[in-house]
Amino acid sequence: MTERDAVTPDPDLLARLAALAVRVGANLQPGQVLAVNGQVGGHEPLVRAIAAEAYRAGAKYVDVNWFDPLIKRARLELSAEDDLDFVPPWLGARVEALGAARAANISLVGQVRPGAYADIDPARIGRDQLPALRQTAEVINRRELNWTVVPAPNAGWAQHVRPGLDAGEALRLLEQDIRTVCRLDEDDPVEAWRARAVELQASAARLNAHGFDAIRLQGPGTDLTVGLLPSSRFIAAGMDTIGGIAHQANVPTEEVFTTPDPARVDGVVRATKPLTLGGTTVDGIEVEFAGGEVVRVDATTGADVLRGWIERDAGARRLGELALVDGDGRVGRTGTVFHETLLDENAASHLALGSAYLMCLADEADHERANRSAIHVDFMVGSPDVSAIGVAADGSETPVLVQGAWQG
Structure with a gap:
């Protein structure tokens, strides 16, 4: 032993x-x-x-x-x-x-x-x-x-x-x-999570009120525009089953997330944290998209492993999730890189290649347009230096997350 x-x-x-x-x-x-x-x-x-x-x-x-x-x-x-x-x-x-x-x-x-x-x-x-x-x-x-x-x-x-x-x-x-x-240092962790859920759900509601056509991420090595489907909605801190059972899919959770339009993603994004994929560390990730599809993947370590995953099927080369994480979350404040997506994705805004979440689409007519894949691979792209900007259908832009703080 x-x-x-x-x-x-x-x-x-x-x-x-x-x-x-x-x-x-x-x-x-x-x-x-x-x-x-x-x-x-x-x-x-x-x-x-x-x-x-x-x-x-x-x-x-x-x-x-x-x-x-x-x-x-x-x-x-x-x-x-x-x-x-x-x-x-x-x-x-x-x-x-x-x-x-x-x-x-x-x-x-x-x-x-x-x-x-x-x-x-x-x-x-x-x-x-x-x-x-x-x-x-x-x-x-x-x-x-x-x-x-x-x-x-x-x-x-x-x-x-x-x-x-x-x-x-x-x-x-x-x-x-x-x-x-996990807020287990609180006298009542359940109540602590309820309070945080209210904050996250309010952030999602503010984003949804804008009705953005796309979200643009800008920062060092990153300039990426992620289109949204007509009924894409940000959700946070809770889901319901078809039978009405409420549950919290990630513990901890600090994100608000939505389903992008897999055909409208363009630009370059650079990861801000390493990704652990199938037991292998993939670091220094840079991904380029054109017309929604990955056209280039580079990394300082583990690039071939990530490339292998995105060859799984056609949907593996497109986005299934966009998530925004503010600076008030506890995971990011630890300053620890956990080398586990559950925790690291709740420290920073992130994207996911592969399968989309249909519960983020308010109109079933958009379900057929959502990405389908056998994989769902999150990689972290957020930091205080990366801003998220909402883009309206007329092209006008509204800052939504700057230096880790929600705007407006």
Whole structure:
């Protein structure tokens, strides 16, 4: 057993995270099945705490789906090239069955084996995109699941965030950050999230009142115009299932987001934070769009992995999400790069290549125009130096987010 394996998360923090995930994030209802997705080698303590909390809340059954990054490494090393993009149909069938059962779902993030694929051919990594599944986006867009994603503190992830520290010290600091960004340091975290939700929803309402035709991002290395569909609406801090169950899809969340027009994205955008994609760090990203499609991808590290992902299908080269994040969010204020999209995307405005969220479209007539893909890859493009400007149909411009502050 290594030192890292011997270091375990704080049980009190796990209990509070589990309660937040079950009661606020997924908002599990009595009699529902709860699906939990976690990684072996670090997520087990939180998965067990979530299962216990779910049964206290009246879960009918807790179904745990485990992913082992070291088994994936074996496949990447040894599998035949043509087998790497094989996705067993029963994996997608499970997701479809959970949607049909109107289940709840909690997914955990926080790499347990950072760098596990560091010496693997990037082209092979790009072909095996598991555990990501196309059916997940489809079930979410049909609003069949009340779902959430939460961070799972573990020593492997902690040492990736703070590589100069021993496992115990790194984990304690990561736990401190998670308490802060998840508002678990508040006497009443549920009420704290309700208050923040009101702020985020007010920001979304102000954006929607303008009825912008596009959003322009401008900053160092970035000048990108993202067109919006006629009924695109910004939403924040909460969704509802088709059955009316409210849930918070990300814990933490600090974003307001919408669905862009995948045919109207033009210009260049430079990422402001590294992206962890399938266990590989992609840093120094620069992407150029023309007519909505990616025409160039560069990066200082991991470029071939990102290029592999966007070759998945036609929609993978177009945008499915535009999200704006202000400077009042707790994630950005930590100053920590977490190397996990759940947290890093809530520190900075971001874009997502791939599948769009249909719940951001007020008119079903626009659903057919929204982007479709088997992937949804967020990358962070915001900073205090990057401004967001609303563009009206007549071309007039209105600043909406400048130096991290909402305008107007």
